[in-house]
Amino acid sequence: MTDPSGRRLHAPTTGHTAIPRRGRRWRYGVLAVALVLSAPQAQAQDAAGQRTAAIASANALATEAGFETLARGGNAVDAAIAVGTALSVVQPESSGMGGGFLAVIHDAATGKNTFIDAREMAPQAVSSADYLKADGTPNRDTSLNGPLAAGIPGFPAGVAYMAGKYGKLPLAESLRPAIRLAEQGFHPSGALVRSIQHKSEVLRRYPASRAKFMPGGKLPQADGIFRDPGQARTLKALARNGADGFYKGAVAKELVRAVRAAGGTWTLADLASYRAKERTPIVLDYAGYKVVTAPPPSSGGVAVAEMLNILAPIDLSRLDQAHRIHWLVEAMRRAFRDHNEYLGDPDFVKVPMDMLLSPYYADGLRQSILPDRATKSSWLPSVHAATPGMHTTHYSIIDADGNMVSMTATVNTSLGSSFVAGNTGILLNNEMDDFALVPGKPNAFGLLGGSANAPVGGKRMLSSMTPSFVIGKERLAVIGSPGGSTIITQVFGAILAFIDGKDAGQITAQKRIHHQFMPDRIDIERGSDLPAGVIAKLKAMGYEINDDDSWGNMNVVVWDRRTGVKTAASDPRNPNGLGKVDTVH
Template sequence: MTRSLARPLVRSAPTYCAITILALACATGQAKTPVATGTGGAVATISEQASQSAIAILNRGGNAIDAAVAAAATLGVTDPFSCGIGGGGFMVVYLAKDKRVITIDHREMAPAAFKPTVFTADGKEMDFDTVVASGMSVGVPGTVRGWHEALQRYGTMTFKDVLAPAIAVADKGFTVNENFSHLVAENTDKFRRFPATAALYLKNGAALPAGTLLRNPDLAKTYRTLAKGGVKAFYEGPLARAIVDAVNRPATAAGVTVRGGAMTLADLANYEARIRQPVSTTYRGYELYGMPPPSSGGVAVFEALNILEGWDLRTLKREQAEHLYLEASRLAFADRNAYVADPEYLEPPVAGLLSKAYAAERRKLIDIGHAAAGPVAAGDPYAFQQDASVPLRPAPASSRLLREGAHTTHLTVSDKDGNIVSYTFTIESWGGSGIVVPGHGFLLNNEMTDFDFAGPHPNVPEAGKRPRSSMAPTIALKNGKPAFTIGSPGGATIITTVLQTIVNHVDLGMPMDEAIAAPRLSERNGAATDVEPGFPGSAQAQTLQRYGQRWSAKPEEIGAANALVFNADGTVTAVSERQRHGIGSALVQKTAH
């Protein structure tokens, strides 16, 4: 697709920045709200400043793609422990004029020096936390290349336009809230290892207290570099050299030693994003579109929905429906764990996994009255693949749960013309590797820890490979028209959050805000289901326990979802979190009265 010729009038930087700051100031007059309904464009993010940035771009005539990049860049300032230009992500885009869905894969890649044994020593897997806080864990960042592809192919603005709101926030600063301070406190030990990180996020060796005005002039400078030099300014030249140096020779505090990586300038210069066809399925009259591999999100969510389609959940008691949701998720995770990886290295049997006939076979394994006794085995989707080019049947992998960073962010934007973006991007663990690129103000990812540390497995490390992800940005259509979007952070719990929210909304009839706010249950084919604080001992928990469901010993907050709902009257409702992650921000261009 050629780039739109409807480029906005180019303005000088001072004029545009003045307009941007004015727009942000106007938006700030609105009280922060997790739900908003209106007309025109809409946005839902976890950050008020990020949502304001998107609205500012929409108000200037930008489309949903332009606004999504603006919001994402601002999240790199205000939610830096979850995302940023040191990481990567997956973007699902609905193009209203063409009535089609495309995806942009800008997942991080392994450096060319990687081998399947990179995370083993003396025949044993290395300590996970040691690898995280090191240059070894850093993959070649894909975010900037992904933004470039999105704007070049489907946007109407340039980096100079869409980065201006984020530059303003980084320059002027934002007030640290309790949630931000808490996240720093949880990662103080990691951040203390790296002076550039400690200087930005710690005060006297401790977390910045809530109420602190945090400016990030180094990140503002980096964004200005991108605004002037475009994508090449990140992947070539001084900034690229600074990234490589930070990965290979991390600057550490006195007495601290961490492992360096083996990234080269060629790794950065050779990085490519991928435009991929989405995976899709149908469910209760909806057409659902999501990310294909190397993300496992779309495949796992849609396989579970195909399994659930065999019951009319609306006619069942809520606890029965939730029991079936948990068991369907268990089966989908068994398959996801066994088969999904980077398709450029081993082709996953996606057609088989998403076959309705395969779902019918998997459905037979569910006891409607009782949970499985423990982890279940993967099935054989190859029998349903109907693809002569995939004759091999790899042995199903172990069902053991792998550690996967739960700290990502999701945003969603629509515009007045009906274009939609559902976008999840990340630096993996809270604070990624913990390494801030000195002088540039952004954290580097630890995405390489998403590989299986040892094989045999489709998801072992290899040169140039993208590690399997769980990100699941989703767009739903009904009768060919947009119905809703949904996505979430949360590592492997992303899959269950998206799945459960769809079930809550479509099957249990909850409005989207209630569907998102409901207690989350994350069954990933482990010994027990992960739940949130306050759930164990509740009436809902006790009822499900009668079905044999078991809960994890350490409840933790799961995800921070964002959604859009396209209403029958032509309005759109933006929905974010009511409580999780410090409450989200939903904005529309024109509020409905």
């Protein structure tokens, strides 16, 4: 496909995964597993003698970028960088260079698991007063829109760190697909078009935002061509100079100029001081499987671990449906209560990890669960919390050698702050809203925290992102999802589903339930088809039931090492595709 000038364009994003074939160019669709013909040094082959890789992401063009990078000799880390930076171009409503990510990496050769923290951080001049109205109530506009809403991005530093330490290719190679997409253009997805339409009033406040998302003063159309030359230039600076290409030099100066001109507080020192951090992931055993998940500043891994520890001695398979939901919800309730109370950036606050991850602590929490009655959240010591949010993106990758990446990236709410920083083309996040900016008041996702998550210059805000691995003797899974506060319960439910034997497609498609301590109710995904008798029994136990819209956009890869088959599935809720699953032997 070409534009009028003869340059090659990219197919519409009608799916979110792709599969290469021998001697043929990439075929777009909803398939997520590919033969990797050029990756060397495979440690094992599958049952048919072919080495395979699997990628599940939210966009076909991003998945193609990952496979393209694998075909050039990259590993799962290189592919994750390619997927993530391509998503920065084609799916800016959910993630990008102006945001951050959390990632769990598994090195097949050594068996090592590690965690990369590229979460955004507060600028040094942060002040809670900037997020208050004159009457002392929260100012939702400054915490969600414009430059004051934006933390210092971590995404560019994170991908540069990953490439340098764990990738096989130079960073510039992994950035090639994203640069090409930004320069040559692509057909925007329906989700991107709708996001721009929804945020158009805020986007129009800022000249660079109007120029990027409404070129010529017009909203983009799905059958039109969307180009991003500003971001292409910034990606090229990152390719040439690594992290310094973003955090120092001309790009940094333009970022700071644009932010300060619009009322923000960033400085060159804020950018120059940012570092991606490598941390030790949380690892626990549950039902014969090893779960590897995200530590703080993610709140998700701690919460998932706490929930699994609470349920460890409970045989869920012997419970009727209502009582199974009862136990899941009560575990969620207690984990979210602790989320609100204790969790924050571990470089700034002492998080009582030994206590929260202790099976003895879980024993005590379990003893407070009544077998046939809901525990009211008001009965437990608490901070606060209110409704789930639905943005961010996730991608799951296993390469031919068995290296794995589970990576969740975000700009927070849809299109982040709606502020594009001058001629950099970079859409900034609105992650400052993830701090407890005003004690006792909810953020955009209904979550509240105490002093542990209060804003301080250089501090990283708490996140719900929960990239995870589940590793058994014969099967393993790479799991993650967007979805605000529901990320945690989605991943929790996916882990249980995988351990129950469900495949990638069944895991992504299963209907979801959620409880986050406050509001004190069970959110049940609309269309879950729970029998009326189950709903009636839950209500008789004292639960309020909320029939909620669909949420999340989960991407899962499962590897059955008995057969060598890898399956990858994208969420059928994804508006850009059908969520079809494919396998390769």
